[in-house]
Amino acid sequence: MKRVVVGMSGGVDSSVAAFLLKQEGYEVIGLFMKNWDDASVTLTSNCTWEDDLLFAEMVCKKIDIPLHTVDLSDQYRERVVNYMFAEYQRGRTPNPDVLCNREIKFDLFIDEALKLGADYVATGHYCRKETNVINNKPVHRLLAGKDPNKDQSYFLCQLSQAQISRALFPVGELLKPEVRKIADEQGLATATRKDSQGICFVGKVDLPTFLQQKLRAKEGDIIEIPENYYENIKASDDLKENTKAYQYKREDGKVLARHRGAHFYTIGQRKGLNIGGTGKPMYVIAIDVDENIVYVGRGDNHPGLYRKGLFINAIEVHWVREDLRLGINKSKEYLVRVRYRQPLQKAKLFAKSEGVYIIFEKPQRGIAPGQFAAWYENTELFGSGVIN
RNA sequence: GACUCAGUAGCUCAGCUGGUAGAGCACAUCCCUUUUAAGGAUGGGGUCCAGGGUUCGAGCCCCUGCUGGGUCA
Numbered sequence: 001m002k003r004v005v006v007g008m009s010g011g012v013d014s015s016v017a018a019f020l021l022k023q024e025g026y027e028v029i030g031l032f033m034k035n036w037d038d039a040s041v042t043l044t045s046n047c048t049w050e051d052d053l054l055f056a057e058m059v060c061k062k063i064d065i066p067l068h069t070v071d072l073s074d075q076y077r078e079r080v081v082n083y084m085f086a087e088y089q090r091g092r093t094p095n096p097d098v099l100c101n102r103e104i105k106f107d108l109f110i111d112e113a114l115k116l117g118a119d120y121v122a123t124g125h126y127c128r129k130e131t132n133v134i135n136n137k138p139v140h141r142l143l144a145g146k147d148p149n150k151d152q153s154y155f156l157c158q159l160s161q162a163q164i165s166r167a168l169f170p171v172g173e174l175l176k177p178e179v180r181k182i183a184d185e186q187g188l189a190t191a192t193r194k195d196s197q198g199i200c201f202v203g204k205v206d207l208p209t210f211l212q213q214k215l216r217a218k219e220g221d222i223i224e225i226p227e228n229y230y231e232n233i234k235a236s237d238d239l240k241e242n243t244k245a246y247q248y249k250r251e252d253g254k255v256l257a258r259h260r261g262a263h264f265y266t267i268g269q270r271k272g273l274n275i276g277g278t279g280k281p282m283y284v285i286a287i288d289v290d291e292n293i294v295y296v297g298r299g300d301n302h303p304g305l306y307r308k309g310l311f312i313n314a315i316e317v318h319w320v321r322e323d324l325r326l327g328i329n330k331s332k333e334y335l336v337r338v339r340y341r342q343p344l345q346k347a348k349l350f351a352k353s354e355g356v357y358i359i360f361e362k363p364q365r366g367i368a369p370g371q372f373a374a375w376y377e378n379t380e381l382f383g384s385g386v387i388n
Numbered sequence: 389g390a391c392u393c394a395g396u397a398g399c400u401c402a403g404c405u406g407g408u409a410g411a412g413c414a415c416a417u418c419c420c421u422u423u424u425a426a427g428g429a430u431g432g433g434g435u436c437c438a439g440g441g442u443u444c445g446a447g448c449c450c451c452u453g454c455u456g457g458g459u460c461a
Binding site for chain 1: 398401415426
């Protein structure tokens with residue numbers, strides 16, 4: 001009998017995952033991770049992990065599996081939270097949950113599971129895995145969850161073959177309502193529990209407030225870049241031209257207002273600028289942390305909000321399908337998304353020695369450095385990388 | 389100094405020939421969402437610069453003053 005350790009979060013998805021595995025005949029062990037216990041920064045209820053643990057216990061008892069707990073909060077802080085601070089400080093927009101999966105759930109957690117004698121680990125992610133043998137070698141394929149509304153493959157875009165080889169995703173074949181139904185039928189305490197939101201383990205936080213734990217508020221100018229700024233920029237086929245962020249200078253626009261620290265903002269952001277009287281909403285189109293300037297554009301269609309492409313440094317390019325890695329100077333069409341739940345966009349990848357250039361068929365809005373671009377073929381996730 | 393235009397929600401402004409005010413933006417809350425955002429819905433707010441007058445009734449008319457912009461000397 002194969003032994004599976006399931007990451008029990010205290011939510012419905014992992015509850016049902018555990019139940020399904022048990023039903024399939026696995027020997028199932030629950031493992032609860034405590035990764036964060038600082039309730040002072042959360043916006044919603046406090047001490048969420050205690051509630052989560054309680055629910056995990058109830059569910060495990062119900063389906064009759066043991067539950068272990070492990071405290072990974074030191075490592076979580078080191079590998080996820082500190083990374084967040086560091087990225088924001090650089091004026092970038094990190095994705096802590098992608099890191100959390102790569103560094104915690106599918107790294108340290110797997111280690112803990114192996115200590116418990118696990119053959120596999122499972123989570124409640126809406127995502128599918130398929131293992132094929134190609135050239136006499138097993139190749140693990142990461143596929144989108146069946147529920148198009150809940151597909152969470154994006155969050156797993158940084159996983160390696162070794163990590164995926166250990167993983168099982170029992171709810172990936174189900175739709176969310178089906179998961180709820182199973183939970184309900186089985187009388188699991190989590191059946192109607194609200195989906196978690198916000199940063200995994202940390203919860204919903206007000207980012208500027210959260211960041212102020214480590215990053216100082218520092219007043220600076222908000223500068224508006226007029227639409228005609230772009231009139232002189234001629235269209236080009238050059239990969240570098242089309243994939244680099246606009247580099248504005250103070251003289252390119254007019255000071256509109258003040259902000260409380262450029263590193264608290266992200267590209268595409270509308271709320272929190274506190275600029276009224278503009279008729280149209282203002283959006284952040286660039287931030288310069290060295291000069292401490294936030295550049296904004298007026299209106300939904302401001303050219304500065306859109307970019308044709310993006311670039312990923314070679315060392316930050318990750319192929320889930322190592323076997324299908326694009327060779328240097330090769331190019332290929334994929335479907336790409338730059339944020340969770342974004343509809344996949346047609347794009348072409350160009351592999352160069354310095355990294356990967358992605359050119360979209362249609363210009364994309366709010367591409368933020370620090371976020372992950374993930375490329376797919378049909379429903380399969382092929383690779384990902386940090387947007388430069 | 390003269391002339392002239394303006395002074396209405398936090399901001400930018402609308403308000404027809406007088407009947408106690410509106411829109412966009414901002415903001416707040418909620419929804420959506422295991423990242424940041426975006427998006428959707430709802431909402432809070434106004435001695436209509438001040439004082440006086442005309443009128444049954446004034447943001448709108450008249451007078452005076454104050455403040456700001458412009459033009460001319």
